[in-house]
Amino acid sequence: AQTVTQSQPEMSVQEAETVTLSCTYDTSENNYYLFWYKQPPSRQMILVIRQEAYKQQNATENRFSVNFQKAAKSFSLKISDSQLGDTAMYFCAFSSNFGNEKLTFGTGTRLTIIP
Amino acid sequence: EAQVTQNPRYLITVTGKKLTVTCSQNMNHEYMSWYRQDPGLGLRQIYYSMNVEVTDKGDVPEGYKVSRKEKRNFPLILESPSPNQTSLYFCASSLSRGTGQPQHFGDGTRLSIL
Numbered sequence: 398a399q400t401v402t403q404s405q406p407e408m409s410v411q412e413a414e415t416v417t418l419s420c421t422y423d424t425s426e427n428n429y430y431l432f433w434y435k436q437p438p439s440r441q442m443i444l445v446i447r448q449e450a451y452k453q454q455n456a457t458e459n460r461f462s463v464n465f466q467k468a469a470k471s472f473s474l475k476i477s478d479s480q481l482g483d484t485a486m487y488f489c490a491f492s493s494n495f496g497n498e499k500l501t502f503g504t505g506t507r508l509t510i511i512p
Numbered sequence: 513e514a515q516v517t518q519n520p521r522y523l524i525t526v527t528g529k530k531l532t533v534t535c536s537q538n539m540n541h542e543y544m545s546w547y548r549q550d551p552g553l554g555l556r557q558i559y560y561s562m563n564v565e566v567t568d569k570g571d572v573p574e575g576y577k578v579s580r581k582e583k584r585n586f587p588l589i590l591e592s593p594s595p596n597q598t599s600l601y602f603c604a605s606s607l608s609r610g611t612g613q614p615q616h617f618g619d620g621t622r623l624s625i626l
Binding site for chain 2: 439444490497499504505
């Protein structure tokens with residue numbers, strides 16, 4: 398079974414700084430998908446970024462980018478020029494290429510942006 | 513507007529009183545799923561459905577039932593709720609199988625079982 402580990406339960410950073418959230422995962426599969434979801438205090442689950450494992454290129458979405466290291470099974474999220482609206486819980490998630498499209502989630506990192 | 517709609521948003525009830533949380537999506541998605549979110553555990557899958565009349569257990573199915581009679585609806589049923597089912601519940605849907613399409617989540621239902 399796949400597992401996803403987020404080792405930083407909480408982080409804080411000054412507004413406008415850059416912050417990196419860590420995520421590691423375990424799988425025996427070669428093709429799969431990785432995601433970062435943001436959960437603000439409103440508790441909605443909002444997709445931040447998606448990475449396909451068979452693509453070497455790291456995904457980027459505006460101020461958000463990932464460092465995908467397939468051999469190390471690492472998938473970190475970098476937030477540049479952090480804004481107050483980035484304050485949220487961030488979840489890393491894994492999805493297999495086969496069968497049930499279940500998302501396997503990490504336990505989350507609570508990120509606080511300090512004014 | 514494309515969305516997944518859950519109702520109710522909040523519910524406080526008592527042990528043993530049957531309840532249903534509704535979920536509806538307007539994106540013609542084949543795949544739908546229920547997750548529960550608990551502190552320190554992230555989100556865990558309860559049940560999922562690949563299409564109409566096709567449902568299967570996720571990782572934590574005990575105490576729950578689902579049905580998929582129509583493509584757009586996927587209700588979660590707690591026949592005899594217990595306090596350990598107090599949690600935040602999310603319904604999600606996505607377009608197709610095995611292509612890693614992002615799942616769209618509802619706004620969540622906070623259930624408190626006393």
